[in-house]
Amino acid sequence: MSFTEQVKNEVARIIPERRCCLRAELTAxxxxxxxxxxxxxxGTLLLTTARPVIARTIFKLTKRLGWQATITRRQYxxxxxxxxxxxxxxxxxxxxxxxxxxxxxxxxxxxKERLDxxxxxxxxxxxxxxxxxxxxxxxxxxxxxxxQLEFNLNTGEAAREVNTTLLRFGLAPGLREHNGRYVVYLxxxxxxxxxxxxxGAMQGVLDYENSRILKxxxxxxxxxxxxxxxxxxxxxxxxxEQVEMIKEIAERIGLASLRPKxxxxxxxxxxHPEASLTELGRLLDKPVGKSGVNxxxxxxxxxxxxxxxxxxx
Ligand SMILES: [Zn+2]
Numbered sequence: 662m663s664f665t666e667q668v669k670n671e672v673a674r675i676i677p678e679r680r681c682c683l684r685a686e687l688t689a690x691x692x693x694x695x696x697x698x699x700x701x702x703x704g705t706l707l708l709t710t711a712r713p714v715i716a717r718t719i720f721k722l723t724k725r726l727g728w729q730a731t732i733t734r735r736q737y738x739x740x741x742x743x744x745x746x747x748x749x750x751x752x753x754x755x756x757x758x759x760x761x762x763x764x765x766x767x768x769x770x771x772x773k774e775r776l777d778x779x780x781x782x783x784x785x786x787x788x789x790x791x792x793x794x795x796x797x798x799x800x801x802x803x804x805x806x807x808x809q810l811e812f813n814l815n816t817g818e819a820a821r822e823v824n825t826t827l828l829r830f831g832l833a834p835g836l837r838e839h840n841g842r843y844v845v846y847l848x849x850x851x852x853x854x855x856x857x858x859x860x861g862a863m864q865g866v867l868d869y870e871n872s873r874i875l876k877x878x879x880x881x882x883x884x885x886x887x888x889x890x891x892x893x894x895x896x897x898x899x900x901x902e903q904v905e906m907i908k909e910i911a912e913r914i915g916l917a918s919l920r921p922k923x924x925x926x927x928x929x930x931x932x933h934p935e936a937s938l939t940e941l942g943r944l945l946d947k948p949v950g951k952s953g954v955n956x957x958x959x960x961x962x963x964x965x966x967x968x969x970x971x972x973x974x
Contacts, residue, residue, distance in 0.1 A: 664803040668857065668865040672792050673714045675861055676721060677785075685786035687722045688763040688776065689793025690715065692819045693812070706759055708748040715796055716746030728754045776822055787826050792860040794823050801853065801865075804872035808850045814843040830859050900934045903958060906965045907931055913968045923964075926957045 662670075677683050691708055710716050716732055723730040730750045737743055752759050760766040764777030781787050794812055798819075802809040814820045820836060820843035827834045827845070832855060835846050847853050850873050857865040907927045910916065916924050929944050930936075936944070942954040 664865075664868070665799065665801050667868075668801055668862050669796050669799070670714060671864050672860055672862050673718050673796060675792070676725065677789050679785060680726070681783060681786050682789040683722050683725050684762060684764075685780055685790045686793040687719065687726070688765070688780050689790045690719050690722075690797050691763055691765065692776070692816075692822065693794050693797035693814055704752045706750040706752055708750065709745050710748075710797070711743065711745050713746060716748060718796065719748045723748070723750060728759065775818065781822075781826060787829060788859055788861065791823070791826055791830075791856070794819075794826075795860060804850070804853075804869050805876075808848060808853055810847040810853045810856060812845040814845065817843055819843070820845050827856070830855070832856060832859075896937045897935055899938075900930070900936065903930050903961075904934045906962060910961065910965050910968060913972070919961075919964070923957055923961055926954065927961060 677686060691706070708719055710719070720730060720732050728750060730748055732746060732748050735745050735747060737745075750759055758766070761768070761777075764780035765773060767773050767777075781790055798812045798814055800809075800811045800813065812820070812823050814823065817838075820838075823845045824834050824836055827847070832847060832852055835848065837844050837846070847856055850869070854866055854869050854873075857863075857869060907916075907930055910919070910927065916927055919927060925945060926941065929941055933941065933944070937951075938954040938958070939951045942949045942951060945954075
């Protein structure tokens with residue numbers, strides 16, 4: 662199961678308690694999922710979706726609101742084999758207009774440019790609204806691979822509502838338009854984690870955090886290992902280079918011709934090519950620190966340079 666499905670299945674199980682929230686979730690689903698149209702029998706609202714979990718949620722919400730609805734599954738074979746679920750909802754329920762209740766039309770039953778503000782007045786409803794929009798149009802990448810959350814929307818109005826509502830929770834969405842489709846997205850792990858918290862996907866939040874922590878730890882360990890390896894390599898390179906230099910001195914003038922302190926260090930280096938300067942310092946008869954060893958090494962280098970000059974001359 663994809664991470665998107667996991668999160669959607671998790672939040673689909675949450676059914677709001679308040680009537681305002683039931684309405685807000687239904688509005689969200691009507692706005693973003695499948696198609697919203699007035700049916701062939703005038704006075705019917707059709708909500709179409711390919712996902713059974715969304716059809717079930719829509720059906721549950723209408724039932725809680727005390728509205729009559731029917732759900733049917735339609736099978737198509739052309740252009741390819743697929744099926745959709747259609748929830749049919751009579752627009753007039755008792756003395757209520759469903760479209761007006763969902764904030765989709767104004768008092769004269771004209772489709773509104775923007776949702777009725779009343780639908781998103783309360784914070785409880787805004788959370789539920791985002792949850793519905795995510796269920797109907799959302800995608801979230803598996804955090805083990807990347808951090809990406811998207812709402813894929815049919816209309817500019819839906820994109821604007823989602824965008825504004827995300828902003829009201831302090832999130833920073835991006836928006837892009839392509840071929841008449843609108844994508845509202847969040848990119849950073851913090852933002853996506855916060856979004857999952859807002860819509861109440863607590864298992865999703867945990868999965869997200871865990872994967873982030875693991876990824877973080879892996880990166881840190883890798884950095885440490887790389888750093889360690891680099892230091893080690895540098896020490897070994899330096900050691901081998903000094904060995905070459907000392908061999909040159911030995912061949913030309915013999916180590917016996919060196920001052921005792923220099924000779925001791927030169928012989929130690931030949932025996933321990935991989936040791937760091939500090940380690941060499943500790944191995945001396947009268948131990949010295951790194952800078953002391955460094956000082957003697959410089960002296961050895963001067964001698965080696967002198968020899969190579971004489972060689973050329
Ligand atoms: Zn509410």
